[in-house]
Amino acid sequence: MSTSNAKTSVRSYHHGDLRAELIRSAQVLLEREGVTKLSLRAAARLAGVSQTAPYRHFTDKAALLAAVAAVGFRGLAAAMRRGAARAGSAEKRMLEIGSAYLAFAVENSAVFRLMFGSEIPDKAAHPELRWAAEDAFAVLAGEMPAGPDGSDAAIAAWSFVHGLATLLIDGQIRSEMSAGAPFDPVALTRRFGRFLDFSKARVGRQT
């Protein structure tokens, strides 16, 4: 928003990089109003462009949403990688990755819901989105030993942290937590993650 290019005010017909600006507009609307108020027309309005201009860059409303979701996955992956880099031991890295996942979900809940919800029908039809999602998963899987056991452990870890994030932003387990606490993702991950045990997957091989 503070990075708005000066061109915006003086452009005469062509925009310059409307595609990127539409994605940004969609993100703004998503954060501000929620996914129900995010329409192609609203994004176009916010970008200062006619209501059908987006169709020159996205075949569909779903295509715009998929692009926004893909950006979200890249952000999630980056956050997890930052978390992993912060810690040394394998134990601590898993903890950091999990809490990065949780923090991302809570701080970007609208995008997170878009990434995993059903607003984008047939996500498989958007390769960019699939790649971004697979790359995010790869961060988690990279912490696990190779082989089928490690793969299963990665899925279990992902399932756990993903479920926890989902239920959290849905308010489904808010009452169960220490209400009033200011959301400490590391503490939450440690508190609930202590029921996970990946030692079985680790004995077979090493990192």
Add this chain to the structure above:
Amino acid sequence: MSTSNAKTSVRSYHHGDLRAELIRSAQVLLEREGVTKLSLRAAARLAGVSQTAPYRHFTDKAALLAAVAAVGFRGLAAAMRRGAARAGSAEKRMLEIGSAYLAFAVENSAVFRLMFGSEIPDKAAHPELRWAAEDAFAVLAGEMPAGPDGSDAAIAAWSFVHGLATLLIDGQIRSEMSAGAPFDPVALTRRFGRFLDFSKARVGRQT
């Protein structure tokens, strides 16, 4: 559909139980076309009633969706209870409950997505929905020891199985599974659930 009551054809102005019929119509549309094609008007059409008749029974489109989701939560709770009743030991009960959760999500994926998605904004505004959700969670929590540790363990278990279900119906981990297998929820729950360890929560107390 085969259970259409005979009254439908001879009703003259008042329907009899339009509220229930609208919920049924919405379920049918949801299963048949997905959540994107589920509109108030379509439900009204399917119920053979004018497009604004639903507003006599639901304040909102969200209210109809919430009612459908609440029915879903009741079905999920019932499925888990059936699973729990099928097994004796605590271990086996957890396994059955988890696989019932998974089976429900896969076999009723559209309703499941509605239950946990963002199509219903502000779910807290629908008490019936909240009660149904809390009752479903109570099935899981009932398997855990009382006290804070047991509560945490219940949340961890719920998070795990919920995340697994979500990622499954999203196709996000399909490639990781033995492709082509005909979906065995019990096997899946056992395979990934082996990384969970609730013995720490059990030592404090008993069932």
Add this chain to the structure above:
DNA sequence: TCGGGTATGTTGCCGTTGTCAACATTGGGA
């Protein structure tokens, strides 16, 4: 330099949806 083709953006339009206001019908209680 210039002319045209193509990428990009606009205008006008259509069918559908959620929702409101005003009106119609009916069944059940006084």
Add this chain to the structure above:
DNA sequence: TCCCAATGTTGACAACGGCAACATACCCGA
């Protein structure tokens, strides 16, 4: 029996996704 409140209908409005036809401007080759 009669009337009122519950229930259902008609008509309308704005917003939406998406199509078709048209306008503009940038770029590339002659």
